Amino acid sequence: MSRLLLKGGRVVDPSRGVSDFLEVLVENGKVIEVSRKATASGAEVVDVSGLMVCPGFIDLHTHLREPGREDKETIATGTRAAAAGGFTAVCAMPNTDPANDTAGITRAILEKAKTEGVVRVYPIGAITKGQRGEELAEYGDLREAGCVAVSDDGRPVVSARLMRRALEYSQAFGLTVIDHCEEPTLSSGAAMNEGPVSTLLGLRGAPAAGETIMVERDVLLAELTGGRVHIAHLSTAGAVDAVRRGKARGVKVTAEATPHHLLLTDQLVKDSEYDTATKMNPPLRSEADRRAVLAGLADGTIDCIATDHAPHSVDDKRVEYDQAAFGIVGLETAVALALDRLVAPGHLDLGRLVALMSTKPARVLGLPGGTLAPGSPADITVLDLARKRKVDPAEFLSKGRHTPFAGWTLTGWPVMTLVAGRVAHNDLQHHAAKPAKGR
Amino acid sequence: MSAGFPHKHLLGIEPLEPSHIETILDTAQGLREVLDRPIKKVPALRGKTVVNLFYEASTRTRSSFEVAEKVLSADSLSIATSTSSVQKGETLLDTARNLEAMNPDMIVMRHSASGAPHFLARHCRSAIVNAGDGAHEHPTQALLDALTLRQKKGRLKGLKVAIVGDVLHSRVARSNVWLLTKLGAKVVLSAPPTLMPPGLGALVPTTHSIDEAVEGADAIMMLRIQLERMSGGYFPSLREYHRRFGLTEERVRRAHKDVIIMHPGPMNRGVEIASEVADGPYSVILDQVTNGVAVRMAVLVLLLGGTQETQA
Secondary structure (H helix, E strand, O other): OOEEEEEOOEEEEHHHOEEEEOEEEEEOOEEEEEEOOOOOOOOEEEEOOOOEEEEOEEEEEEOOOOOOOOOOOOHHHHHHHHHHOOEEEEEEOOOOOOOOOOHHHHHHHHHHHHHHOOOEEEEOEOOEHHHOOOOEOOHHHHHHHOOOEEEOOOOOOOOHHHHHHHHHHHHHHOOEEEEOOOOHHHHOOOOEEOOHHHHHHOOOEEOHHHHHHHHHHHHHHHHHHOOOEEEOOOOOHHHHHHHHHHHHOOOOEEEEEOHHHHHOOOHHHHHOOOOHHHOOOOOOOOHHHHHHHHHHHHOOOOOEEOOOEOOOOHHHHOOOHHHOOOOEOOOOOHHHHHHHHHHOOOOOOHHHHHHHHHHHHHHHHOOOOOOOOOOOEOOEEEEEEEEEEEOOHHHOOOOOOOOOOOOOEEEEEEEEEEEOOEEEEEOOOOOOOOOOOOO | OEOOEOOOOEOOOOOOOHHHHHHHHHHHHHHHHHHHOOOOOOOOOOOOEEEEEEOOOOOHHHHHHHHHHHHOOOEEEEEEHHHOHHHHOOOHHHHHHHHHOOOOOEEEEEEOOOOHHHHHHHHOOOEEEEEEEOOOEOHHHHHHHHHHHHHHHOOOOOOEEEEEOOOOOOHHHHHHHHHHHHOOOEEEEEOOHHHOOOOHHHOOOEEOOHHHHHOOOOEEEEOOOOHHHHHHOOOOOHHHHHHHHOEOHHHHOOOOOOOEEEOOOOOOEOOOEOHHHHOOOOEOHHHHHHHHHHHHHHHHHHHHOOOOOOOO
């Protein structure tokens, strides 16, 4: 396999505390050398002058919809969207149809990812059979087949006893349990966050307390069992507080937040006049919640930024607000949103952002990558902090088109994505390397 | 659209300027006289087509719109969901597009989903009138309430109006809060804590005590207990509701001596309102119904830009 030299860029690798002008030499799918002047004989040179070279970004929370809902997304389209958005790996949630609750389905997903995907796909298995919240799925088989965690995402594990068992049993296989935290008796029928805005809009609301209660419960159960719990798409001030206190006590709890919960509030549902691109679960919360989540991100309580990329067909969204499907796409906007709205205004520095989207996600689930240390996979995300572009859903590679960020002009975009040393996406204006097919 | 009312649709009261509301009320007051004529027909909307699309059961509002349309000589057609292809699973968008293909000038819609009229307005060319959407707004109800108040009290500014009952599920309460506060009335909202949604306290005073709310009130607007939405266990029994939160004669006596009692209907007698109150001398419930036709005539004329010519 050919050698590739990324030359002229600034390497930002928080796994090793590096932020410097270095050359990165890649060979046989691995990083060989990162130094001021790499031994580059015979290497194809990619000029990345003026750009940031980072360990590949990893999304812990993606819905690829395959198998079962290929009308909404496929492994082929979802991974292309991921590559375009700067992600070299995605963790695929198991709420497919059928749910990914057995080794056979996990293997089928991985097989498809190998032939049709352009980034790494790490399947997440179901916590319970059929995600029904009744019996544990076969974690041993799921792990062996390639699952990197378990989750009933989209559905909370309602029974505290079953959640306890999951947190206990998962330890035999080193699996983290990812929970969608929502107390369903408080949120049934809700279309948005409960608060003054839902009152004025006459929409049924889910109170923030409904999420917080479950996060508190999960932290306590992780403490009780010694298991590892990861809180998906955390969105309330109370949930941030629960995770913060849990971490202070040494509980094995980690958490992620999405760009939309970091940047938007429920006021947008009103301002957009019931635009269903503002409908997702958990819903956009209050300004106080948003600020608390941002503070949790800044102080390290929240470990990662994840997309909760949830593509839907037009028909599932172009209906009455309370009938519309929950979920928006995020893979192709997350990095640019973070650069423009979190890094540029100074909420985070660039190294911290790379940690939140690469190094930390890798650590949370024990995945390869998240670093450019020699010997590690050559999964690389290249950022152009000066690139300015408007979010246009018509240009998305995902089949999903619904995003509340349509029309936003953002500065700072991913411009090249390498997976195992091969180009998965290339938007470099001065370099003509073609994206490889498959990997 | 007209000069005094520069809107294409009537989706709610919230986006309206006070002067726009006054325009509707003044127009309604002028048109009301038509209803007392021996021949109740004017040509104002001749050649205009109005579709009444009702996704929720409604007697009062729907018939009120139908009468208003007939009096104004509009061609109208009413579709109730129980007799339409909605029963066969057609989406709101498809239904609306099919209706649009017939080139109506206006669609009047009642829908159980809050925001459904906004959805229609985004996807249709016709003028849209919200005849009640979920728990969001019911603008023509608030307008007819205001017209009734103005007739009975001569003004809205400074009036003390108590809105009492199931505020949580009430689009009437929301529209009235917007309208009455925009026109300078002093509104107080009263509901059991379980039926008072969060955040309204920022707009108007709220209280869980009906006695406190009606104290010295010039008008009391009762809200219907929506029995069909009561699966949530909001209160222990209808008996206790009536006793603690219902409008009884004794409570009416706490109000101003010239108080008027309003109700958007249909009433649950013996629950939110005692029969003797509903039928009492201070009740203006039937005036509200007549004013409902006048207000809807005004909305039709203002939105469809018909002449205000009222000679037959």
